[in-house]
Amino acid sequence: MLNDTTFEVGAWVLAAALGAFIGYGDLHTDDTGIIAGLIVASAFVLGLLRPVHAWRWPLILALAILGAEVYSYYAVAPRSGLKTVASFAALFAFVTAIGLAGAYLGVGARKLGGSAFGASARG
Numbered sequence: 001m002l003n004d005t006t007f008e009v010g011a012w013v014l015a016a017a018l019g020a021f022i023g024y025g026d027l028h029t030d031d032t033g034i035i036a037g038l039i040v041a042s043a044f045v046l047g048l049l050r051p052v053h054a055w056r057w058p059l060i061l062a063l064a065i066l067g068a069e070v071y072s073y074y075a076v077a078p079r080s081g082l083k084t085v086a087s088f089a090a091l092f093a094f095v096t097a098i099g100l101a102g103a104y105l106g107v108g109a110r111k112l113g114g115s116a117f118g119a120s121a122r123g
Contacts, residue, residue, distance in 0.1 A: 011050040015057055018042040019064030026068045027076075039065070039095060040102035047106025054107050058099025065095045 022038050029035065039061050046057035069082055069091060081087055 008050065011046060011057075014049070015042075015046055015060045018046070019061050022061060023064040023068035026065055027072055035065070036098055039099050040105075043099040043102030044106040044109070047103035048110050049106075051107040051110045054103040055100065057103045058096050061099050062092050062095040066092050 022035060022042065025038065026035050042061055043058050047054040050057075066088060069079070069088065072079065073082065082091065
């Protein structure tokens with residue numbers, strides 16, 4: 001039988017894998033809309049699966065994007081507009097904000113469909 005710790009560890013592994021995937025994608029495309037959609041969708045899934053402390057999932061995804069952009073800055077070539085600490089901070093804030101929207105939409109969906117996920121919709 002799977003316990004709560006197993007689901008928690010699985011959610012962290014999934015968050016890391018999604019972050020790595022999105023970070024990789026960010027390095028290989030200039031289409032911001034696709035990356036933003038992946039962030040919202042990933043945060044939604046993570047918020048749906050593990051709604052407890054859902055704020056942490058967007059932070060992981062934002063750190064992945066930030067890491068990819070810092071790597072790009074030093075190893076490849078800086079993107080236009082991402083050359084100062086303030087611009088990186090703004091990127092982190094934006095990614096976190098859209099991720100929070102997705103995560104808490106997932107939490108809301110979990111609460112609305114709580115019976116489909118077991119006896120407790122709390123996570």
